[in-house]
Amino acid sequence: MKKKIASAPYILWMALFTVIPLVLVIVFAFTNENKEFTVEAFTKMGQFIPSLIKSLKLALISTVICFVLAYPFSYIMSRSAEHVQRRMMMLIMLPMWMSFLLRTYSWMTLLEKNGLINRFFGLFGLGPFQMINTEGAVVVGMVYNFLPFMILPLYTVMLKIDKSVIEAAQDLGSNSFNVIRKVILPLSLPGIISGITMVFVPSVGTFMISRMLGGNENMLIGDLIEKQFFGNMYNPYLGSAVSLLLMVIILITMGIINLFDDEEMEGMMI
Amino acid sequence: MKKMSKLVSLALCGCMVLGLFAGCDSDKVTINVCNWGEYMSTSGAGDIDVIQKFEEKYPNIKVNYTTIPSNEELYAKIKSGGAAYDVAIPSDYMIGRLIDEGMLEKLDFANIPNFANVMDDFKGDKVEFDPTNEYSVPYAWGTVGIIYNSKMVDDPVDSWDILWNEKYKDQILMFNNSRDAFGIAEKKLGYSQNTTSEEELRACMEELKKQKPVVQSYVMDEIFNKMEGGSAALAPYYAGDAITMAENNPDLKFAIPKEGTNRFIDSMVVFKGTKHKKEAELFINFMCETEIGLANSEVTGYSTPLKNVYDALDDDVKNNKIAYPDQSVLEKCESFKNLPTETNKLMDELWMEIITDNN
Numbered sequence: 163m164k165k166k167i168a169s170a171p172y173i174l175w176m177a178l179f180t181v182i183p184l185v186l187v188i189v190f191a192f193t194n195e196n197k198e199f200t201v202e203a204f205t206k207m208g209q210f211i212p213s214l215i216k217s218l219k220l221a222l223i224s225t226v227i228c229f230v231l232a233y234p235f236s237y238i239m240s241r242s243a244e245h246v247q248r249r250m251m252m253l254i255m256l257p258m259w260m261s262f263l264l265r266t267y268s269w270m271t272l273l274e275k276n277g278l279i280n281r282f283f284g285l286f287g288l289g290p291f292q293m294i295n296t297e298g299a300v301v302v303g304m305v306y307n308f309l310p311f312m313i314l315p316l317y318t319v320m321l322k323i324d325k326s327v328i329e330a331a332q333d334l335g336s337n338s339f340n341v342i343r344k345v346i347l348p349l350s351l352p353g354i355i356s357g358i359t360m361v362f363v364p365s366v367g368t369f370m371i372s373r374m375l376g377g378n379e380n381m382l383i384g385d386l387i388e389k390q391f392f393g394n395m396y397n398p399y400l401g402s403a404v405s406l407l408l409m410v411i412i413l414i415t416m417g418i419i420n421l422f423d424d425e426e427m428e429g430m431m432i
Numbered sequence: 433m434k435k436m437s438k439l440v441s442l443a444l445c446g447c448m449v450l451g452l453f454a455g456c457d458s459d460k461v462t463i464n465v466c467n468w469g470e471y472m473s474t475s476g477a478g479d480i481d482v483i484q485k486f487e488e489k490y491p492n493i494k495v496n497y498t499t500i501p502s503n504e505e506l507y508a509k510i511k512s513g514g515a516a517y518d519v520a521i522p523s524d525y526m527i528g529r530l531i532d533e534g535m536l537e538k539l540d541f542a543n544i545p546n547f548a549n550v551m552d553d554f555k556g557d558k559v560e561f562d563p564t565n566e567y568s569v570p571y572a573w574g575t576v577g578i579i580y581n582s583k584m585v586d587d588p589v590d591s592w593d594i595l596w597n598e599k600y601k602d603q604i605l606m607f608n609n610s611r612d613a614f615g616i617a618e619k620k621l622g623y624s625q626n627t628t629s630e631e632e633l634r635a636c637m638e639e640l641k642k643q644k645p646v647v648q649s650y651v652m653d654e655i656f657n658k659m660e661g662g663s664a665a666l667a668p669y670y671a672g673d674a675i676t677m678a679e680n681n682p683d684l685k686f687a688i689p690k691e692g693t694n695r696f697i698d699s700m701v702v703f704k705g706t707k708h709k710k711e712a713e714l715f716i717n718f719m720c721e722t723e724i725g726l727a728n729s730e731v732t733g734y735s736t737p738l739k740n741v742y743d744a745l746d747d748d749v750k751n752n753k754i755a756y757p758d759q760s761v762l763e764k765c766e767s768f769k770n771l772p773t774e775t776n777k778l779m780d781e782l783w784m785e786i787i788t789d790n791n
Contacts, residue, residue, distance in 0.1 A: 274663040377649040394610040395780035
């Protein structure tokens with residue numbers, strides 16, 4: 163009974179800010195201006211597919227890059243002396259004290275044709291390089307903004323890996339590769355899954371990053387959804403339908419990742 | 433007009449939330465005023481704070497000032513019931529839509545004697561969206577033209593055609609909203625900016641698709657950064673902002689194309705259901721005072737529709753052809769009207785087709 167009372171505020175919170183909005187999205191997706199049931203919005207989605215594919219592609223690339231950068235870093239960090247860990251943590255968190263928007267703006271200034279990076283190369287007679295308004299720029303923006311969300315769960319999980327487990331593996335004759343593959347990797351799996359989720363999901367739906375850094379060729383699905391709500395025509399019906407499609411795709415993707423990990427777990431155990 | 437200083441608006445949103453908790457004086461009336469970012473003289477060195485002045489003059493009224501990036505966002509907020517504003521300053525076509533949908537309150541001009549200062553050009557049927565002058569009081573106006581960097585562009589800039597010129601590939605910026613972007617294509621092809629013909633709109637879409645390969649990026653307020661920093665050579669934008677940008681980069685010039693362009697008016701309106709209509713009208717009236725209008729016009733760079741304010745301007749501002757173009761130029765201008773829902777919908781669908789087009 164006590165448990166129920168204690169969880170009430172959270173349930174209320176979830177209902178107000180997660181469940182009800184979700185229901186509204188579904189309702190809007192299947193209605194039109196005259197409040198009639200219709201699947202009209204879903205028939206108009208063909209033109210969104212290329213942007214959707216592009217969003218998934220860029221989000222996937224960003225997630226992979228984040229993982230490759232974050233995994234060794236988290237391990238090194240978790241094995242450092244405590245005061246070093248604290249300082250590293252500080253450096254990771256520091257940029258997050260600033261507005262996300264502001265940080266993306268500064269990337270715009272850096273990558274511009276007359277931006278700081280090109281001006282620096284210009285000193286040596288190089289360039290200017292085309293950096294802004296490319297897919298690469300969007301990926302850089304995503305990796306920069308979402309990297310901490312990969313590091314934090316990985317670091318937390320790795321902190322809990324007992325040093326003696328690794329030592330035991332080494333005593334039993336495992337080389338470094340096998341220690342990583344058979345001990346560290348399986349033990350850090352929960353962190354990997356939450357890290358991937360926390361980077362991939364916001365990357366797929368992002369819109370400000372692609373708008374500021376992507377130029378005219380890199381409209382992502384998030385940009386198009388935003389336009390349905392704040393464009394010339396207020397069309398929450400189509401916007402909700404596309405959002406719903408996006409949510410379903412993300413759910414399926416996450417399901418596949420979890421499935422893959424479960425299998426791997428079992429494989430490891432055997 | 434839609435200077436979308438999102439950062440500023442975000443900061444102000446934060447302040448507003450804090451304000452909710454702070455100011456709860458019982459006998460004070462609070463009016464909620466919503467405006468574009470950097471579109472009123474509210475702070476900054478040497479500028480007078482018009483809100484503070486208003487509160488000094490009417491000590492029983494407190495102004496809760498917020499900013500919003502675009503007409504569309506304002507409309508979405510009001511329509512979804514997410515916000516209650518008493519006064520806002522939307523643009524012409526949006527006022528038309530708000531009137532059509534019965535979302536505005538008729539003003540009591542006994543409380544707004546300063547309306548007499550409004551120039552004839554901004555009264556009566558000159559104001560297509562509110563021809564009977566019942567709902568709105570003009571705040572500022574301007575034109576859309578081409579801002580260009582005179583060091584990077586060596587052709588004469590006198591026609592919209594230059595925004596399609598291959599020579600400036602990847603140096604051209606374009607509006608990131610359907611109405612303004614179509615407005616340019618419509619003028620280029622010689623159509624009305626208020627056309628409802630599907631055939632003409634489709635022709636505009638083809639024109640904008642043709643333009644896409646030379647466009648660097650579709651932007652709104654990122655334009656400040658890009659034009660001032662020399663990252664782009666040509667961009668269509670609002671006259672008032674052109675003046676602001678030219679102050680920061682003297683190479684930037686402004687031209688109104690010979691095919692004509694859009695003249696926009698942003699007017700103050702009161703929303704239906706307000707509890708403080710009189711106070712809202714007092715605020716509108718106060719904004720038309722000479723000293724206040726002058727401060728606003730100087731800070732924003734936008735042109736004033738008020739005779740008293742215009743007369744008080746410095747001569748070099750009065751003669752600035754960007755802010756106050758000749759009558760012959762204005763005659764070729766058009767103002768946006770509210771389009772029928774069907775047309776708006778079509779335009780947005782076509783716009784989606786343009787921005788998702790990958791050829």
